[in-house]
Amino acid sequence: MDFVQIFNLTAGELIGVFTAAYALCALGLAMHFGYTGLLNFGQAGFAALGAYGYAFAALKLGWNMWGSFGFGMLCAAVFALVLGIPTLRLRADYLAIVTIAAAQALYFFFGTEKYAAFTGGSNGLSEFGGDFYGYNPFPVGRYDLGIITLSEKEIWIRVVSWGLVAVVAVLLLILTRSPWGRTLKGIREDEDAVRSLGKNVFVYKMQSLVLGGVIGSLGGMVFVLSSQTNQASTWVSNFTFMTWTVLLLGGAATILGPIVGSAVFFMFLMFTQAFLEGLVNIGALPFLSIAQVGQIRYLLVGLFLMLLVIFRPQGFFGNKKELQFNG
């Protein structure tokens, strides 16, 4: 077994694009769940709208990068409004069921051949990042970062995605420490108390839902910009569940939590994949095939999620007192 290669692969995930994309989606979810107490199980839908919004604007409308980014975010914001209006006045689990149902409906819609003119059907959309990579300041070449070697495009998407993570993290840090953020935490702890202070709880929840959803759409956009391919099958409910695992791993009501959670999660996935494949290749696990190794990883994700919620619901960085799941 090549331990150096396993280590390099694992360390490479630390700055991976998917790590940044999931960190963004989980930051949006931290806004929803960690700071406001909203149970959003449709983050895949927000990310999908970001991804399809960007790809559609760039390919079909011919917009530039800025317009496409804006269009993706707009789609997610509208989705949040449509979902929020009927459900934010109801009990928390209604929002959970409605968001997961709506995200799944979007997934079916994006995958159908009927609207292939807009969505590309089951093939999805591809090659929509021309303008984005046109802004790339790095000259063509291979860049050796010590443990991994990247092309100029791979460097550029990493710079942008981690830059977005940093901007969003600082924004959330400022917002959650503002009076507005304190009101949200109040809603999470006791809605009626906040209402009795004359605050319009519904409006605050709606603002949180829109903001977190737009952050999730950014995650979706960087996710598909890395390979310039966007397929409906990415946006299944497992995407949402993995985002939840990332969030709970780091700590729901924290800013650093989702970022570190995402890095640890993807390093764990890559390490188990590489390590188990290594074991299979040297014949140490005769009852497993290489294809089954990928399946075992997801089994471990589910187990991880269960154990985390049972034994350490506050994650790495959370404060246990702050995060008593209500209900």
Place this chain on the structure above:
Amino acid sequence: MFLPKRKISRALAFLFATLALAATAISVSTPASAAGVDTAKNHSSAVVLSGASSDPSTWEYSIGGALKLNGKPVKGVTVVATNGNFSAKSVSDVDGKWLIAVPDAAIYKVSIDKATLPAGMAIANPLMEADTTSFSFAPVLFKFAGQTIQTVSFGDQLVGRLFSGLNFGLLLAIASIGISLIFGTTGLSNFAHGEMVTLGALMMWLLHASMGWPVILAGIVAVLVTGAFGWVQDAALWRPLRKRRMGLNQMMIVSIGFSIVVRYVYLLLFDGDTKDIAGGGNVIKFGPVSTTDLTLWGMLISVVALGGVALFLTRTRIGKATRAVSDNAALASATGIDVEQIIRIVWVTAAALTGLAGVLYGLELQANWLTGFDILLLLFASVTLGGLGTALGATVGALIIGMVVEVSSLFIPNELRYAAALVILIVILIWRPQGVLGKKQRLG
């Protein structure tokens, strides 16, 4: 009241040990998964049209699939695979299966010859690609887009769809009553409920289709196994978490994790292929409705099961106690009802009912490791539509959802029919958030 963590760990270890034991037991008795592909090769009827030089029987790559409409095989349809100037075709046999041998590891374009389709049928995705570069066998799944309007009048189609909707709704009803009973007594929104549907269907495949047990015996054993799974789940996972007074949202997320674990255990044990259990049954026609004897038996069993649950809840002591616990567990406990015992009975009953839904679903349609997860949201939609936590509401909700799913495919692409049900759910929640039969005070 709080259990030490050690005890929970032990309980969890026990649960996974049971799963693992079941796993080994099942994997010993599962025949080699490649068997399906081998039998398919026997009725290969590939005909080389042009461009290939060597003998097709020596080619090691193949593309294949089965043409099925609502679980019934469609025979006599020509499928063509092309790549560059190579072209070969195959005609689906009585099981709907087709197989094309191809010479190279490449990406082939696979299409249906629409002229060979039976009257009134259309394919949703007539142009597909098959990739033989990573595996020597590339499966291609064509989906039928429902029947077109030329051959059958709209009214007749509607009647046919309503009948299918009734059947699907009854299936959803027995599974969603399980969700509803568990939600009512424990407050848990169980995202791992679909996995019990899958268990019923996969047990049916294992016992009936694979080991050749008679269908009734296999069905009864499958339902018992699912009931036992419910008992084990409750004893090893949910009861300890309740004892810990874990929050309901937290338990919901645990159920999501549990669902992922169980699903991938199924995938490891049973592989990812779709399994045909009963081969469709004999077609029976009355008026505009075309159905099978299997479906009629399934509907009869569903109705009997639903009636049984209704009698159980309204007439028996335990049933009344169940409703009392749903209404107010603390008050029920104060009147001498053993709440934990009721919850245990509810878990076993709910799991067995859900397993029955899986058995019927598997017999009438097909089964794979995602069967239950695919309909989980429809189950939630049924329960929410009817009003969370009421058994009658879940039945009404399930019938509505079943009808919406089937009738909607008259107007929209077939693959969007589940989406239609989910959109209806959202629309109804705007108009009547407590559900069709729910009480207003259940809203927070």
